[in-house]
Amino acid sequence: MTTTTNHARRGDTSTEGSSLPPRPHLPLGDGADSLPAAPPSSRRTGVARPLGVGLVGLWLSVLVLLPLAALTVTSLGEGIGGFWHAVSAPVALASLRVTVLVAAIVAVVNAVMGTLIAWVLVRDDFPGKRIVNALIDLPFALPTIVASIVLLSLYGPNSPIHIHLNATQPGLLVALAFVTLPFVVRSVQPVLIEVDREVEEAAASLGASNWTTFRRVVLPTLAPAVISGTGLAFARAIGEYGSVVLIGGNIPRKTQVASQYIQQQIEIDRPLNAAAVSVVLLAIAFVTLFVLRLFAGRSLRREEDAQ
Amino acid sequence: MKTSTTARIGLRTVALGYLVLLIAVPIVLILWRTFGEGVGAFVDSIRTPAAISALNLSLLIVAIVVPLNVVFGVGTALALVRGRFRGRGLVQAVVDLPFAVSPIVVGVSLILLWGVDGWFGGLERLGIKVIFGLPGMVIATLFVTLPFVVREVEPVLHEIGTEQEQAASTLGASTWQTFWRITLPAIRWGLTYGVVLTIARALGEFGAVIMVSSGFPGVSQTLTLLVHSRYIDDHNTYGAYAAATLLMGLAVLTLLGMTALDRKRSKT
Amino acid sequence: MSRHTRLALAAAATVGALVMTACGGGGASDTVGGDAQNAGAKTGTINLYAYAVPKVGYDKVIPAFNKTEAGKGVQFQQSYGASGDQSRKVEAGATADFVNFSVEPDITRLVDAGLVAKDWNANQYKGIPFGSVVTIVVRKGNPKGIKDWDDLLKPGVEIVTPNPFSSGSAKWNLLAPYAAKSDGGKNPQAGLDYIEKLVTGHVKVQPKSGREATETFLQGTGDVLLSYENEALFAERSGDPVEHVTPPTTFKIENPTAVLTKSKNYAKAKAFNDFLFTPEAQKLWAQAGFRPVDPTVAKEFAADFPQPTKLWTIDDLGGWKTVDGTLFKKETGAIALIYDKATS
DSSP states (O other): OOOOHHHHHHOOOOHHHHHHSSSTOOOTTTTTOOOOOOTTTTTGGGGSSSHHHHHHHHHHHHIHHHHHHHHHHTTTHHHHHHHHHHHHHHHHHHHHHHHHHHHHHHHHHHHOOOOOOOHHHHHOOOTTHHHHHHHHHHHHHHHHHHHHHHHHHHHHHTTTOOHHHHHHHHHHHHHHHHHHHHHHHHHHHHHHHHSSSHHHHHHHHHTHHHHHHHHIIIHHHHHHHHHHHHHHHHHHHHHHTTTTTTTSOOOTTOOOHHHHHHHHHHHTTTTHHHHHHHHHHHHHHHHHHHHHHHHHHHHHHHHHHOO | OOOOOHHHHHHHHHHHHHHHHIIIIIHHHHHHHTTTOOHHHHHHHHHHHHHHHHHHHHHHHHHHHHHHHHHHHHHHHHHHHOOOOOTHHHHHHHHHHHSSHHHHHHHHHHHHHHHHTEEEEEEEETOOOOOTTTHHHHHHHHHHHHHHHHHHHHHHHHHOHHHHHHHHHHHHHHHHIIIOOOOHHHHHHHHHHHHHHHEEEEEEHHHHHHOOOOOOOOTTHHHHHHHHHHHTTSSOOOHHHHHHHHHHHHHHHHEEEEEHHHHHHOOO | OOHHHHHHHHHHHHHHHHHHHTTTTSSSOOOOOOOOOTTTTTSSSEEEEESSSSSHHHHHHHHHHHHHHTTTOEEEEEEOOOHHHHHHHHTOOOOSEEEEEESSSOOOOHHTSSSTTTTTSSSTTTOOOOOOOOEEEEEOTTTOOOOOOOGGGGGTEEOOOOOOOHHHHHHHHHHHHHHTTTHHHHHHHHHHHHHHHHHHHHHHEOOOSHHHHHHHHHHHHOOOEEHHHHHHHHHHTOOOOOEEEOOOOEEEEOOHHHHHTTTTHHHHHHHHHHTTTSSSHHHHHHHTTTOSSSSSHHTTTTTTSSSSSEEEEETTTTTHHHHHHIISSTTTTTHHHHHHHHHO
């Protein structure tokens, strides 16, 4: 989340920013080499002048910073003790535990299945591949509540195949796997396309088995993309609400995720509890994205050093 | 790496099987259940007054959010790329914040800021209703869609550099002329892509909006809230399926737009 | 984005909306209050805030009201949700003209906030146009053989009842066995012991409202749903595979309504509230599964609403003020404490 200083000095922050949003077709670190020299300070576009910068700052503050400040201040309304009391309530803790656990499992599932799907989409060829490729983006475009209702129709009480996952943790897994599907696929796919296949062929001709080639040659190249996609999927999964609201069951200590707990605390008029757990949830997401950014920065530098 | 045919087909089967079970079958099923009772039933269900005003409200929110995001998104991107000011790193971080924040947390934060007991609660007493009104839903949607335009425009600005802009201003063009004639055309596809993402998210936002909406069908119910309310409050599963199908249609349109844009962008 | 593209997008959106509006009209299944922009201009719009389940009744009563002289052309914007949550929303500034909550304290909150007149319950029915009784909903065929309150404590019986901090239904659901076990409050400890066993050992979920509890139950969670009789009838009539058992000793549910004093449409809202008590509306409530308060209408529908052996009322327990203070008040009420202990 924070720009590393040496990047700021070079005037390049776009690559880091671009790794965060769900941007299906831009590989990590895209455009890093095509940067122009920093413009001379005398010539700036109008918006970048102090007035413009001030306006942008004001906009971002009112829209994003102030609400989050209000949230943090409320969570500390009764001091650190009150905050701790709210967060350490067994059901609050349980909801955070369920959230992190399920999100972690979903992240791992994504890492494996996402890489596999990306592989099939890049290296394999079969009729209807383009349709499958388009299908991957659907969870991004589909409203989360629709995802919930869609999954409930197959895995809910009216399931035509008699699989009942509603109000169970596997139900949560399915919902989160659905909404986070594109992250790893779309982050690995472009890297896989660019990969130099000669190295693989060389490895194979030296007698390496497929598995060895994959492990020693392909995987190290893909690793940054897989990790970045997995991290984004994890960050998305811990905050997810819409897709689990109908299928999750909201059973405290079992399937109630943190966002559902927060909403419940607002409904029963305990804003402090809601704010405190919100702050924890935010912190988890920040740390995830921060680690991810550090990692992306490091692998980018390594790449540059190699060149 | 040459994979044997069996291995390749095996991998393919696993990948496709996963996608089919996770995405294809549920979607086909819901389409089946929506249209199983005939297209007429579907059309009736999505043109009830509540459904129409939900669609209108969703579009209204999009219509307010998109221009604001375009203006401030391009402004922010310009400031980030062309500006040299202290706190740029902070701005970068703030722009990414909405990606890290759960929609429910967005809702809670807005209530604590704009609600009657919040920091800006005074507005409410002046008769300006933010929470439980349209402004609240717009602000919530702005929050969650904030990064899209910035993050799509920013790399393009980097790429085009400043040479043309400098040339233009050397030739005597004013700042605005330079912006309209040089910068804007150059970033148009990135901007459009950002707008499409914004539209998709604005139409689909649920968690943040449900926290700040008063939930009146016909007044403060967006399409996503309608799906939820039909399913829970009305116990009307079919109606919920129908509304979900409508939203799904809009999502597919967005997707087609994205694909078309991608093709266009990669050509230029 | 070029201006043309933006214009094109806006135009497409507008055209889409117009097409949708143009073909609208027929087949209205969900009721709305018409367009938001000029609401309340000529005919008047009533913003109705209600607890989660009476929509099925208002779907019958509102069209009937529109046929009366006073109700001609009046439109309704209706919001349904957990009683306590709805009440707090109105207190926090949501625009309401008419409210219908599950329990009286949710109206009292608005009286305290100066939004509802102190004499809101002055009419002969104390401001309560309809009610119900607490009932036990089970799966079709009653596989667990549930007949009375004691059966709920059998090992392995899972109960769905909403969260009493947001839902009015939940309060009624807990008051029923409490009154039964405490002999109408004479032996509070016996009642609380039962509630503790029930909540600690058998209640695993906390849906926010009565309707969400129904939905949770219908989707397969739990063996027993505690709910309003009208909600049980609603589920049965919608063809869901459930049936209800009304225990011999249960509790009378009274759902109050009130008009907001600052309503922009006070006269219409008041007329609507008065209409609810007319025999015509009372019959519609009865048809929708709610117990009417008008004695004549009640007699007419007596067969639909069997009388339990013993029906405790809130007055038997000392009225809502006492009950809310001693049992449900946050952090001090006896049931609130049990709930907090079991669920936090």
